[in-house]
Amino acid sequence: MNILIMGMGYVGVTTALLLTELGWNVTGLDPNESRIRMLSQGVLPFYEPGLDDALRKHLASGGITFTSEVDMAVCDNEVIFLCVGTPSGSDGSADLRFIKEAAESIGKNMPGYRLVVIKSTVPVGTNEQVVQWITQAQLTAISFDVISNPEFLREGSALRDALEPDRIIIGSENDQATERLRSLYEKLSCPVVVTKPKTAELIKYAANAFLATKISYINELARLCTKLGVNIADVAVGIGMDHRIGAHFLRAGIGYGGSCFPKDIHALLFTAQEHDLSLTILEKVVQVNQSQAVYYLDIWEQLLGSFNGKTIAVLGISFKPDTDDIREAPAIGIIAKLLKSSAVIRVHDPVAKLPGSMYSEQLQQFDSLEETIQDCDAVILCSEWKPYITADWGQLKSLLKQPFLLDGRNMLDGAQLTSQGYHYSGIGMNWTQMHK
Numbered sequence: 001m002n003i004l005i006m007g008m009g010y011v012g013v014t015t016a017l018l019l020t021e022l023g024w025n026v027t028g029l030d031p032n033e034s035r036i037r038m039l040s041q042g043v044l045p046f047y048e049p050g051l052d053d054a055l056r057k058h059l060a061s062g063g064i065t066f067t068s069e070v071d072m073a074v075c076d077n078e079v080i081f082l083c084v085g086t087p088s089g090s091d092g093s094a095d096l097r098f099i100k101e102a103a104e105s106i107g108k109n110m111p112g113y114r115l116v117v118i119k120s121t122v123p124v125g126t127n128e129q130v131v132q133w134i135t136q137a138q139l140t141a142i143s144f145d146v147i148s149n150p151e152f153l154r155e156g157s158a159l160r161d162a163l164e165p166d167r168i169i170i171g172s173e174n175d176q177a178t179e180r181l182r183s184l185y186e187k188l189s190c191p192v193v194v195t196k197p198k199t200a201e202l203i204k205y206a207a208n209a210f211l212a213t214k215i216s217y218i219n220e221l222a223r224l225c226t227k228l229g230v231n232i233a234d235v236a237v238g239i240g241m242d243h244r245i246g247a248h249f250l251r252a253g254i255g256y257g258g259s260c261f262p263k264d265i266h267a268l269l270f271t272a273q274e275h276d277l278s279l280t281i282l283e284k285v286v287q288v289n290q291s292q293a294v295y296y297l298d299i300w301e302q303l304l305g306s307f308n309g310k311t312i313a314v315l316g317i318s319f320k321p322d323t324d325d326i327r328e329a330p331a332i333g334i335i336a337k338l339l340k341s342s343a344v345i346r347v348h349d350p351v352a353k354l355p356g357s358m359y360s361e362q363l364q365q366f367d368s369l370e371e372t373i374q375d376c377d378a379v380i381l382c383s384e385w386k387p388y389i390t391a392d393w394g395q396l397k398s399l400l401k402q403p404f405l406l407d408g409r410n411m412l413d414g415a416q417l418t419s420q421g422y423h424y425s426g427i428g429m430n431w432t433q434m435h436k
């Protein structure tokens, strides 16, 4: 069976390499020709650990090829995965422009039966909409099926998540199509949930919204811990041992970011509004998240006296470690706030780059950690990259003008740093009060 993957972003490239690894012949399609050129030469257009080795391995074996020619690609492949982007529209709804374009190009070019699998995150009802778009684009009526198969991988661990999923969700109206898709994944050992397309579509949004809810819950509780002199990390360990709660996604910090949680929660809120419903818990989840970094920035500004005229190092601008993705990254909001308070900002990230348009005399990115923190009044840690966790902060202290370490992800050992003479402050703890 030949498989076409439409959209060579994080999900498309990972799905393509997963299916190649599982023994299928795969073609990756994207209208972005420079992206296709890079992939054909074994170069990933984004940073994702492990994916580059898999790409080179499968290019060498001939299991995977890349193209920008949609007509040929749709002609040559019986199974087509939609992995195109579904960004936020200006009203918060999911913008389905790329899904529509992809569906129409399938309708126009399909010479015979096609199984279309929607992997992109799409609102409830999109499966039906895709059926209509394909049908309307067809010149003659040819049969096809559309299955919803949402993706749950995380950036930074994409290939591992794809190879070892917790479950596979298949939303389908047709048993034969379901079995065809199931057979593609038969080498993976995980439960397969077969359900209606609308249910599959909602499962994806409900999962992301629930994970974000855990984060905002722990983050709001962290604010109380800061006041009480209790360490939120200890509270998280204590509650997480209850299997009904679970230990994951209880790391307090400066809030969630990325290309998924913010946009998907807005899209789900939009869907609810369309049905005259308010999802009040989720509205609060967003509110807590949007104010979390600001809440701690205010505390840290009080510690320093003022950010005005200070030089601040911001470390880790990606929305999480092991990715170069800065979409909705909390660090970017923090930088914007610091810029307003006339601080000079020195940025570092192991792989992510500030967009060229952000550079100014007030804001610069440096290659080395040492150069970045030189003569700074404070260091703000925004994502928990390993080089920051393993850095010798005892040695680095001499480079700083003032030894303020403001840890937005609770990634460092506050007790040790305090004993080394740092003014350390994290999220959901009051170091001074806790160690009086």
Ligand SMILES: NC(=O)c1ccc[n+]([C@@H]2O[C@H](COP(=O)([O-])OP(=O)(O)OC[C@H]3O[C@@H](n4cnc5c(N)ncnc54)[C@H](O)[C@@H]3O)[C@@H](O)[C@H]2O)c1
Pocket: 006, 007, 008, 009, 010, 011, 012, 029, 030, 031, 032, 035, 083, 084, 085, 086, 098, 101, 102, 119, 120, 121, 122, 151, 152, 153, 154, 155, 259, 260
């Ligand atoms: N990034 C993640 O971690 C993740 C995880 C699970 C689900 N998702 C969902 O998967 C979808 C894709 O996410 P992503 O992060 O990979 O997107 P992305 O923005 O990184 O990449 C999307 C790609 O689709 C291409 N594209 C646009 N129109 C196309 C067309 N007509 N035909 C072929 N290619 C086309 C674009 O050029 C781009 O390269 C989204 O719906 C997202 O919400 C993302």
Ligand SMILES: O=c1ccn([C@@H]2O[C@H](COP(=O)(O)OP(=O)(O)O[C@H]3O[C@H](CO)[C@@H](O)[C@H](O)[C@H]3O)[C@@H](O)[C@H]2O)c(=O)[nH]1
Pocket: 121, 151, 152, 153, 154, 155, 156, 208, 211, 215, 248, 249, 250, 251, 252, 253, 254, 255, 256, 257, 258, 259, 260, 261, 264, 319, 320
């Ligand atoms: O305890 C935690 C866990 C995560 N985060 C933050 O939450 C954000 C998202 O992290 P993560 O979920 O690991 O990354 P994503 O790659 O955005 O993955 C999410 O979004 C994807 C796209 O929909 C889904 O496929 C994944 O299952 C879902 O975890 C990041 O800013 C993290 O720093 C916290 O603040 N505390």
